[in-house]
Amino acid sequence: MYEPPTYVSWPLLAVVWGTTLLRVALVRSTVAERRMNAALVFASLSLVLQRSLAQHWLDLWFGYGFANTLSNVCIILTAASLISLFSAWALGPARLPRIHVVSLSVCLVAGAILIALSTPARSRGVAIADEGGWLFAAYCITYAVPILAVAALNLWISLKAVRSATPGHERRVFLAVIALSLFEVFDMGVVMTTGVVNAVSEDNALTESHSDSGAFIRVLVVSAGAIISAGPVIRALGHRWRSRRVTRRLQPMWRTLTGAVPEVVLELRPADRRALSARGRLDRMSVEIRDAIMVLDRHVVVELGDLTGSAPPVVTAARLHLACLARSAGHPAHGTGGTTHRFATDVGGEPWELAQLADHWTDGERVAAALWARRLPQFGGPEDPSARVPAQV
Numbered sequence: 367m368y369e370p371p372t373y374v375s376w377p378l379l380a381v382v383w384g385t386t387l388l389r390v391a392l393v394r395s396t397v398a399e400r401r402m403n404a405a406l407v408f409a410s411l412s413l414v415l416q417r418s419l420a421q422h423w424l425d426l427w428f429g430y431g432f433a434n435t436l437s438n439v440c441i442i443l444t445a446a447s448l449i450s451l452f453s454a455w456a457l458g459p460a461r462l463p464r465i466h467v468v469s470l471s472v473c474l475v476a477g478a479i480l481i482a483l484s485t486p487a488r489s490r491g492v493a494i495a496d497e498g499g500w501l502f503a504a505y506c507i508t509y510a511v512p513i514l515a516v517a518a519l520n521l522w523i524s525l526k527a528v529r530s531a532t533p534g535h536e537r538r539v540f541l542a543v544i545a546l547s548l549f550e551v552f553d554m555g556v557v558m559t560t561g562v563v564n565a566v567s568e569d570n571a572l573t574e575s576h577s578d579s580g581a582f583i584r585v586l587v588v589s590a591g592a593i594i595s596a597g598p599v600i601r602a603l604g605h606r607w608r609s610r611r612v613t614r615r616l617q618p619m620w621r622t623l624t625g626a627v628p629e630v631v632l633e634l635r636p637a638d639r640r641a642l643s644a645r646g647r648l649d650r651m652s653v654e655i656r657d658a659i660m661v662l663d664r665h666v667v668v669e670l671g672d673l674t675g676s677a678p679p680v681v682t683a684a685r686l687h688l689a690c691l692a693r694s695a696g697h698p699a700h701g702t703g704g705t706t707h708r709f710a711t712d713v714g715g716e717p718w719e720l721a722q723l724a725d726h727w728t729d730g731e732r733v734a735a736a737l738w739a740r741r742l743p744q745f746g747g748p749e750d751p752s753a754r755v756p757a758q759v
Contacts, residue, residue, distance in 0.1 A: 683730020
């Protein structure tokens with residue numbers, strides 16, 4: 367059997383397994399995503415089983431050709447996962463909730479039939495393709511029918527969906543899936559034809575040609591499927607990177623605010639904290655910052671004197687710093703909730719709005735420290751300027 371050159375097969379294998387592992391780790395929130403991940407895992411295993419090292423040990427333990435048969439079983443299980451995936455796309459995940467289990471069970475039976483059909487050839491130390499006859503024809507048909515059904519179903523769904531798809535990336539993805547499905551329909555037709563022709567003819571060039579190119583075709587098809595399914599992984603990595611970047615920008619402001627208002631921090635169990643996604647941590651931090659600002663609202667002093675040279679975000683940050691100092695020093699709040707200035711409404715609660723304020727947090731801290739050191743009356747200092755001393759905070 368033809369094996370692609372190392373400089374071709376290893377990069378493709380890296381793409382397939384890289385996409386698979388990233389999807390399993392990052393893209394698993396919906397039923398369709400989990401079924402797609404299962405299909406990629408089975409397809410990736412089928413490629414590993416075609417490597418010469420895996421074939422050497424499996425064939426040594428279970429007989430010649432067992433690794434190739436097991437690789438074919440993995441492809442059939444890939445087809446089972448894809449059938450359940452396409453049913454979720456076409457009918458919705460709630461329509462047939464057990465279809466994945468049922469399709470896997472049926473395809474496991476087909477896989478067991480493949481192993482049984484290849485047993486006589488393995489006992490004689492030859493590949494089932496070399497054994498030929500009607501056993502090989504049955505083997506090819508058993509292998510091709512589930513994959514042909516998946517390709518035809520996928521082609522039908524994609525042809526319907528591509529008409530309503532938005533122009534651009536979505537339409538290009540459906541067109542790529544249509545092309546891949548057409549190729550699989552053709553390839554599985556060739557597989558079944560090969561099996562039948564081999565059974566009625568001893569010298570069959572078609573069998574030899576397809577047997578030689580089958581491994582390379584599988585690598586290309588699985589790689590194409592992995593590349594098509596890599597879009598959500600790229601988007602998830604982008605969202606995670608942006609969430610972590612905003613979280614790092616908010617960190618200094620969050621530490622100051624929660625230091626003054628520690629009751630807004632909701633303690634989590636270590637397991638729950640580890641389970642939080644990057645977006646979840648950002649949302650949690652944003653809520654705690656917003657809650658702290660609402661608590662500090664009645665400690666905020668609106669009139670800070672002449673700060674015309676400071677940018678508005680710096681003034682806002684300085685007011686919050688002063689409110690933190692006032693609350694930590696035990697100064698009473700200004701007025702009541704009905705009469706005080708609602709400063710919290712002036713600060714946006716979205717993460718990007720808070721990040722814009724956090725970018726000026728250090729500048730605001732310097733302004734607040736200078737104002738606090740002057741011991742002005744609005745910060746708890748005496749009304750008589752001569753009685754003021756530098757603040758001790």
